[in-house]
Amino acid sequence: MNAHQADLRISGLAVRFRQIGDEQMRDLPFYNPNLEVEAWDFSAFDDASLIGVLITPWFMNLMVLPLEHEPIDSNRYGASRMMVLAGGERRFLYGGDPAVGAFWAHSLHSPMQKFSSQAHARTEARLLLAQALTRDERATSALCNPGRRALFASTSNH
Numbered sequence: 001m002n003a004h005q006a007d008l009r010i011s012g013l014a015v016r017f018r019q020i021g022d023e024q025m026r027d028l029p030f031y032n033p034n035l036e037v038e039a040w041d042f043s044a045f046d047d048a049s050l051i052g053v054l055i056t057p058w059f060m061n062l063m064v065l066p067l068e069h070e071p072i073d074s075n076r077y078g079a080s081r082m083m084v085l086a087g088g089e090r091r092f093l094y095g096g097d098p099a100v101g102a103f104w105a106h107s108l109h110s111p112m113q114k115f116s117s118q119a120h121a122r123t124e125a126r127l128l129l130a131q132a133l134t135r136d137e138r139a140t141s142a143l144c145n146p147g148r149r150a151l152f153a154s155t156s157n158h
Contacts, residue, residue, distance in 0.1 A: 006044070032112040086135045
């Protein structure tokens with residue numbers, strides 16, 4: 001993956017959503033003026049796309065952004081797709097913007113009123129991105145080999 005090309009795509013995403021914020025979202029009641037648009041911690045997802053978190057004053061999404069600009073297919077807009085990540089399956093919605101092209105988004109937070117600062121939003125983004133991209137061995141082992149207490153707890157609920 002070409003690092004320069006990835007940097008251009010990520011910065012283009014942030015620039016476009018800053019423009020959307022300034023032109024369309026700033027005066028809406030759910031816009032949080034304590035936050036700014038930030039394409040946070042994007043990295044290679046596969047050979048053809050990037051994954052990271054887009055933080056805005058109105059939403060926080062886990063995004064899968066193709067490395068190459070892909071024109072938006074208006075017939076697919078809003079279509080959902082399950083993606084298997086290391087941390088489990090997530091439902092992503094197809095979306096896009098003419099300047100950015102097509103992308104897949106999984107909502108993490110909307111609206112963003114609970115965040116008092118950009119640092120607070122970044123902390124949440126870091127946690128949710130790690131949960132999505134990291135396999136939790138403890139959860140896997142608990143599912144494969146539940147303890148005696150868990151076994152009795154699950155059978156007593158029936």
